[in-house]
Amino acid sequence: xxxxxxxxxxxxxxxxxxxxxxxxxxxxxxxxxxxxxxxxxxxxxxxxxxxxxxxxxxxxxxxxxxxxxxxxxxxxxxxxxxxxxxxxxxxxxxxxxxxxxxxxxxxxxxxxxxxxxxxxxxxxxxxxxxxxxxxxxxxxxxxxxxxxxxxxxxxxxxxxxxxxxxxxxxxxxxxxxxxxxxxxxxxxxxxxxxxxxxxxxxxxxxxxxxxxxxxxxxxxxxxxxxxxxxxxxxxxxxxxxxxxxxxxxxxxxxxxxxxxxxxxxxxxxxxxxxxxxxxxxxxxxxxxxxxxxxxxxxxxxxxxxxxxxxxxxxxxxxxxxxxxxxxxxxxxxxxxxxxxxxxxxxxxxxxxxxxxxxxxxxxxxxxxxxxxxxxxxxxxxxxxxxxxxxxxxxxxxxxxxxxxxxxxxxxxxxxxxxxxxxxxxxxxxxxxxxxxxxxxxxxxxxxxxxxxxxxxxxxxxxxxxxxxxxxxxxxxxxxxxx
Amino acid sequence: xxxxxxxxxxxxxxxxxxxxxxxxxxxxxxxxxxxxxxxxxxxxxxxxxxxxxxxxxxxxxxxxxxxxxxxxxxxxxxxxxxxxxxxxxxxxxxxxxxxxxxxxxxxxxxxxxxxxxxxxxxxxxxxxxxxxxxxxxxxxxxxxxxxxxxxxxxxxxxxxxxxxxxxxxxxxxxxxxxxxxxxxxxxxxxxxxxxxxxxxxxxxxxxxxxxxxxxxxxxxxxxxxxxxxxxxxxxxxxxxxxxxxxxxxxxxxxxxxxxxxxxxxxxxxxxxxxxxxxxxxxxxxxxxxxxxxxxxxxxxxxxxxxxxxxxxxxxxxxxxxxxxxxxxxxxxxxxxxxxxxxxxxxxxxxxxxxxxxxxxxxxxxxxxxxxxxxxxxxxxxxxxxxxxxxxxxxxxxxxxxxxxxxxxxxxxxx
Numbered sequence: 001x002x003x004x005x006x007x008x009x010x011x012x013x014x015x016x017x018x019x020x021x022x023x024x025x026x027x028x029x030x031x032x033x034x035x036x037x038x039x040x041x042x043x044x045x046x047x048x049x050x051x052x053x054x055x056x057x058x059x060x061x062x063x064x065x066x067x068x069x070x071x072x073x074x075x076x077x078x079x080x081x082x083x084x085x086x087x088x089x090x091x092x093x094x095x096x097x098x099x100x101x102x103x104x105x106x107x108x109x110x111x112x113x114x115x116x117x118x119x120x121x122x123x124x125x126x127x128x129x130x131x132x133x134x135x136x137x138x139x140x141x142x143x144x145x146x147x148x149x150x151x152x153x154x155x156x157x158x159x160x161x162x163x164x165x166x167x168x169x170x171x172x173x174x175x176x177x178x179x180x181x182x183x184x185x186x187x188x189x190x191x192x193x194x195x196x197x198x199x200x201x202x203x204x205x206x207x208x209x210x211x212x213x214x215x216x217x218x219x220x221x222x223x224x225x226x227x228x229x230x231x232x233x234x235x236x237x238x239x240x241x242x243x244x245x246x247x248x249x250x251x252x253x254x255x256x257x258x259x260x261x262x263x264x265x266x267x268x269x270x271x272x273x274x275x276x277x278x279x280x281x282x283x284x285x286x287x288x289x290x291x292x293x294x295x296x297x298x299x300x301x302x303x304x305x306x307x308x309x310x311x312x313x314x315x316x317x318x319x320x321x322x323x324x325x326x327x328x329x330x331x332x333x334x335x336x337x338x339x340x341x342x343x344x345x346x347x348x349x350x351x352x353x354x355x356x357x358x359x360x361x362x363x364x365x366x367x368x369x370x371x372x373x374x375x376x377x378x379x380x381x382x383x384x385x386x387x388x389x390x391x392x393x394x395x396x397x398x399x400x401x402x403x404x405x406x407x408x409x410x411x412x413x414x415x416x417x418x419x420x421x422x423x424x425x426x427x428x429x430x431x432x433x434x435x436x437x438x439x440x441x442x443x444x445x446x447x448x449x450x451x452x453x454x455x456x457x458x459x460x461x462x463x464x465x466x467x468x469x470x471x472x473x474x475x476x477x478x479x480x481x482x
Numbered sequence: 483x484x485x486x487x488x489x490x491x492x493x494x495x496x497x498x499x500x501x502x503x504x505x506x507x508x509x510x511x512x513x514x515x516x517x518x519x520x521x522x523x524x525x526x527x528x529x530x531x532x533x534x535x536x537x538x539x540x541x542x543x544x545x546x547x548x549x550x551x552x553x554x555x556x557x558x559x560x561x562x563x564x565x566x567x568x569x570x571x572x573x574x575x576x577x578x579x580x581x582x583x584x585x586x587x588x589x590x591x592x593x594x595x596x597x598x599x600x601x602x603x604x605x606x607x608x609x610x611x612x613x614x615x616x617x618x619x620x621x622x623x624x625x626x627x628x629x630x631x632x633x634x635x636x637x638x639x640x641x642x643x644x645x646x647x648x649x650x651x652x653x654x655x656x657x658x659x660x661x662x663x664x665x666x667x668x669x670x671x672x673x674x675x676x677x678x679x680x681x682x683x684x685x686x687x688x689x690x691x692x693x694x695x696x697x698x699x700x701x702x703x704x705x706x707x708x709x710x711x712x713x714x715x716x717x718x719x720x721x722x723x724x725x726x727x728x729x730x731x732x733x734x735x736x737x738x739x740x741x742x743x744x745x746x747x748x749x750x751x752x753x754x755x756x757x758x759x760x761x762x763x764x765x766x767x768x769x770x771x772x773x774x775x776x777x778x779x780x781x782x783x784x785x786x787x788x789x790x791x792x793x794x795x796x797x798x799x800x801x802x803x804x805x806x807x808x809x810x811x812x813x814x815x816x817x818x819x820x821x822x823x824x825x826x827x828x829x830x831x832x833x834x835x836x837x838x839x840x841x842x843x844x845x846x847x848x849x850x851x852x853x854x855x856x857x858x859x860x861x862x863x864x865x866x867x868x869x870x871x872x873x874x875x876x877x878x879x880x881x882x883x884x885x886x887x888x889x890x891x892x893x894x895x896x
Contacts, residue, residue, distance in 0.1 A: 227606070231746065275702065277613045284609050305606030308613065309645055384587035393582030398567035401517065402743075406580075438604035440620045444631055464614035467703035470616055471633035475658050 001166075004353065005184060005193030007032075007172055009148040011148060012331050013075075013199035014155035021162035021352075022366040028191060029156060029164060030184065030299050032171035034465020035425045036418050037152035039201045040429070041339065043225070043267060043277075043309025046148050046257055047240050049337040050087060050140035052107025052115060054251075059319040061110050063341035063348070068112075070343040071146060075366045077103055078154035079376060081258035086119060087143030087240035088118075088127060090294060091136040096192070096244035100138040103244075103404035106138070113140045127239055129295045146256045148339055149428035153418065158370040160417035167191065169465065172200075175210040182211070182328065185455070195327045195358055197349055202274045202312045204320075204332040213324030217333055220274050220310035223266025224283035230260040231438045237262060239326055242296045252287055254294040263297070264291045266309060277308045304436050311335040321348070323365055327356045327465075372373035374412035374429075378404065399449075400442040402435025410446060414453045418448045421454065423447060424464040447471075487511040488799050489577055492597035493570050494523020496776025498551035499789040500595045501560050503796025509803055513589070514555070514562035515579055521555060521562060522548035523599055524622070524877055529631045532677070536786035545584065545610070547785060548566075551718065568598075572750040593771040593799045596745055596759070597792065600738040600777040602647070608736060610642075612699030621647040621735040628654060630688050636731025640708050641665040642696045644672035646783070648735020655733075663684075663727050666694040666710050668717055671844045673870045674736070675783060684694060692790075696732065705730050721871045732769070735773060738781045745774065755823040756780040762825045764798030765791065780825045780838070783872050786839070787799040808833060812887040819893035820845060822869070831891075832883035837875050839892055841867045848894040849889035852873060854885050 004020055007014045007033035017029045031191045048071050053150045054061035075082035080452050101118060106114045116122075117138045123130055123137045160166055170191070183370065184191045200207040205218040228236070240255040249268055257263050264320070267283045282308065290297055314320045314333015320340070324330040327353050331345060338345075354360055364462040377388065379396060388408070389396040395408030413429035414422045423433065426446050433439030433446065447470055459471040492515030501514050515672040520526060525533070533691050535541060538550070555562060566581040575587045602620035618626075619635055625647060627635040631674045637660050641648045646666040652662045665683060670693050675782030683690050691710070697719045698709040712723035740757040743882055749759045751768035759767040759781040765775050774786040775795035799806075813829040815837055829835055843868040852859040852875050859881055868874060875892060 005703050047686065065571060226609075239681070278611060278698075279609075279613075279704075280611050281609075281697070284611070301608065303606055304604065306609055382586045385580075389580075389582065391586040396582035396585055397565060398569075398580060404567075404569060436604075437601045438606055440602050440623050443623060444626050446600055453576075458631070462703075462704070468616035469704060471627060471635050472633075472637055473634055475628055475632050475634055477632060 001084065001181060001193065002026050002193040003017070003193045003358070004197060004406065005030065005191055006197045006199055008186070008199035008204075009036040009152070009166065010039050010201050011037070011152050011155070011342040012198060012334055012345050013197070014152045015157070015342045016199060017159035017164045017350040018155045019350050021159040021164050022363060024361045026192070027159070027164045028167055029159070029324065030167050030170040030172060030191060032169065034168050034421050034462070035150055036156045037428060040310060040312050040335070040462070041148050042150050043307050044148060044223070044341070045255060046145055047253070047255055048082070048144035048146050050101040050107065050143040051110045051112045052103050052138070052140060054110060054337065055111045056106060059321060060341070063344040064337040065111050066344035067337070067341040068142060069244060070347070071144065071340065073153065074148060074343045075147045077372045078151070078158055078370050080150035080154050082144060083256070083258055083386045084142065084144040084263070085238055085240060086139065087242060088123065088139045089242040089244055090123070090130060090134045090186055091244045092133050092293070093135070097136050098410055099244050100136060103138050104298060112140065112142060115139065118249070127241070128239055129235065129237055129243070131293055131296055135295060137344055141319070142234050145240060145256055146339070147256050149398045150340070153429055154373055157417040160195060160432055161370065161372040162366060165270070166418045172207060172210070175207070177211065177325070179407060181263070195351070195353055196329070198328065198330040198332070201312060201334065204216040204312065204330060208324040210331060210332045211328050213281055213330065216320045217315045218312050220276070221313045221335070222269040222271050223277065223309045223311060224279050224282070224306065225263055225265030225288060225309065226284065226287055226303045226306045228262045228264070228299065232299050232302050233260060233262050236295050236298065241292065245310050246248065252290045254291050261304070268314050273311070274310065277310065278309050279306045291319040304328050305438055310343070321376050322354060323352070327358070329353060329356065374409065374416040375404065376456065377406065377449060400432030400435065402437050403431040405430045406431040407449060410449050411453060422462045422464050422468070423450065426450065483576070484587065484611065486488050486589055487514045487803055488593045488595065488598055490514045490595045491571070491577070492500050492516065492523065492778070493521040493598060494549065494599050495525055495548060495560055495657065495785050495788050496556050496599065496778070496792040497523070497595070497597035498548070499792035500775055500796035500799070501543065501732070502551060502554045502558065502598055503793040504595070504800045505558050505560050507800030510842050513561060514560065515566045515568050517563045517567045519565050521552040521564065521841060522554055523658060527622075528650070530654070531631050533770065533785050536784065539560060539829055545825050546802070562709045567744070568744060571744045574881070575771065592865040593802050595795050595799055596767070596778050597776050598741045598744060598778045600740045600781055602734070603732055603737045603739055610733070611701055613702060615699070615701035617701065617705030617731045618699065619731070619733055621645070621651040621733045624733050625650055625654065628658060630866045634658060634660065634829055636660055637732070638663060639723070639731045639733060640696070640710070640727055640729045641733045641735060643667065643734055643736035644674045645735040645737060646674045646678050648733060649674045649678040649682040651733055652688050653686060656686050656688070662688050662727055664689050664691050666691045666696060666708070668693070668695045669714060671868060675870060676738060695766040697724065699732060700753065702823060702833040702860065705732055706730055731799050738777065740778050740781065745778070745794060748772065753823065753827060756825060760827045761825065762828050762830040763833065764801070764831065765795040765826070766798060766802070773799050780823065783870070787872065809883060811882055811885065814889045817892045817893070818847070821892050821894060824892055833879045834879045835882065837877060837892065839873050839875070840869055842869065842872065844868045845894055848896065850892065851895045852877070852890060852892050854888050854890050857886050877885065
């Protein structure tokens with residue numbers, strides 16, 4: 001019996017787990033996938049919104065501003081990449097200029113610090129690569145970028161270091177309410193918990209409905225992205241560039257990422273199918289057309305990958321946070337600025353559970369600083385690296401040539417909470433396969449390392465769990481030796 | 483810091499051939515750095531035959547061809563380090579490399595030969611619509627799974643792109659029991675060698691669908707099929723021609739890209755078309771004493787030509803280290819009318835020089851005309867020219883000495 005069961009190992013679930021791991025509680029996190037961070041948390045803009053966009057008085061505004069304030073310290077404590085790169089909302093017309101003034105006012109009202117309205121000269125001084133069309137901008141120096149993979153992984157990892165249990169491949173299909181507990185079913189498997197936190201993203205409506213809460217729905221909004229070879233980043237931008245929102249929409253962004261690549265997107269397309277992760281020809285065309293207005297000479301032939309993320313859009317237009325049943329907290333419709341808000345939502349989760357009657361007693365030995373994370377090999381000096389390699393030669397064996405990832409780092413990604421179990425999991429943790437060759441050279445070696453570390457046959461290693469197998473078995477020749 | 487006269491980055495066919503040539507020309511203080519666990523480069527996974535016809539006058543497999551050079555490297559006692567990744571090269575020729583036993587090394591070289599080869603164009607660059615299930619591989623990755631690891635990455639296969647590795651893998655997968663349903667090629671012609679289309683597709687009844695592309699990938703966990711379509715003259719898919727092919731695997735053979743991150747990091751001048759460095763006839767780059775050869779310079783059709791080019795670079799590096807000077811000229815080689823690129827792009831010494839070039843489209847009954855201003859240097863009729871087949875013209879030392887400076891153009895005329 002768990003005290004608290006969290007459904008969903010996205011960024012909200014991971015950080016809720018971490019927040020609860022500070023207390024003397026028996027906590028578990030369930031996810032239907034083979035890993036942490038496989039839904040909306042995996043595929044988004046990876047930015048920390050300054051907070052000028054959300055309508056004052058909304059939950060989005062409240063948690064955005066608080067989350068943005070907390071994010072830098074959380075990342076520092078967890079060893080997650082975070083860069084305060086600043087954001088610019090680009091304007092092209094007089095109308096835009098007026099809108100930017102409104103945004104400025106709204107930002108001030110939301111408590112966003114250091115906002116500034118810039119004329120063209122001011123914009124160009126900051127970002128000389130903007131197009132000729134740009135006439136003005138709103139500058140938010142507190143805007144930042146973060147690694148969403150890192151945040152989920154380290155958040156849940158830190159929780160696990162402190163006793164939280166992570167149960168993979170557990171897709172909740174019904175929930176029964178007994179006297180003292182909820183029983184969550186995934187086929188024949190069950191998990192019992194006194195309290196439940198529903199962080200199921202796109203399926204948070206479905207999970208809530210299992211305990212009779214049908215007060216809201218969540219639908220997917222497709223956002224397509226394109227990622228550029230990082231060799232071109234210096235000629236593009238280190239900022240996060242938005243365009244001024246118009247009645248037609250917010251438009252895409254052109255943003256730096258903590259991985260070093262510039263990313264273009266997202267499009268916005270309302271869908272009904274929560275599993276539709278297709279990129280589309282229309283989406284690609286739209287990103288190309290729109291981004292060309294932001295910065296000059298975007299090298300579209302240097303796109304190394306494109307992907308789709310689905311935002312979990314709630315039916316109220318705001319975040320939906322309430323008790324769906326006694327002791328059953330729901331976080332629904334956590335779309336943008338969900339990533340930014342996540343640390344603040346986790347903080348609030350603890351408060352809400354206390355309100356529901358959960359007894360909270362702090363652990364004496366809990367520290368917000370994660371000490372059991374994988375070493376940050378690529379951040380070390382040559383001397384430090386050589387010490388590590390002497391101790392563990394696998395750190396001297398480069399597996400991913402594009403991103404410079406060693407075997408030692410890949411093994412650490414598998415062994416460190418909440419270990420990678422598939423090729424995509426290794427990729428999100430180490431960046432191996434995220435570079436310009438997209439795993440062409442390294443994937444077969446990563447499969448080998450996963451097979452060895454997990455003690456499973458080579459052909460059972462998957463790309464992303466489930467039926468995503470990579471090989472079908474031996475060739476006619478049978479066993480080979482490299 | 484360790485000092486080495488000549489460091490060769492890459493122990494594939496180009497690196498080994500360059501090292502052997504340099505050694506034979508008198509360079510004994512040299513070192514090959516190879517990132518894989520063995521010498522041989524990509525040839526190790528090319529177990530088909532057809533290598534070595536030009537160089538050795540016999541048909542060898544890739545591993546056999548590589549072994550010929552690896553044996554020479556070992557016999558000559560040329561030092562090499564495998565499992566060693568070069569992570570940086572500076573303008574001053576300081577090489578940073580890492581391996582499990584030496585850790586991070588800094589090596590001051592007097593001369594460097596770049597021989598890092600090329601990589602395949604990945605899916606992302608192609609912007610195919612659809613999800614990202616398992617089962618999408620570049621042809622070379624699939625080749626590694628099958629030939630090196632001994633595993634089958636697919637059972638029912640569609641191949642996009644008719645580059646040579648794609649054609650070779652169509653046959654290889656078929657021989658291993660997979661069903662290759664089609665090879666789609668965006669262009670109205672194949673980028674592969676004619677002999678490979680004959681031996682790898684036609685002999686096995688695998689359809690080559692020219693002017694076709696994959697417009698959608700289907701499947702969630704693993705590929706379940708692809709939608710293909712014919713494309714118009716502007717390479718846009720024609721909606722009415724869409725057809726669905728059930729398959730579990732999509733292999734991509736859509737071009738090779740010289741792997742020049744180290745080259746760019748050193749600040750060497752690049753050629754936008756080849757994706758490699760700009761070099762002179764000796765394969766010297768814009769940094770004196772830094773040479774490039776093989777697929778890192780421009781993508782070759784045959785490894786035999788890679789070896790030839792690497793010998794040029796190896797001998798030139800030896801000359802550079804021995805401070806040998808020859809008669810200087812200052813000639814730019816410029817591709818015109820139908821010719822896409824040339825290697826070398828410039829000529830700095832009056833010596834017999836072979837200029838390699840590729841054409842931009844398929845041409846029939848054209849003349850390859852080499853000129854300097856109004857002067858016609860050579861004029862040779864060709865029945866057929868195709869982008870997939872590298873062409874050459876020879877310039878004699880005498881002609882180059884006479885010209886001394888100026889621009890030589892190579893183009894196609896009626």
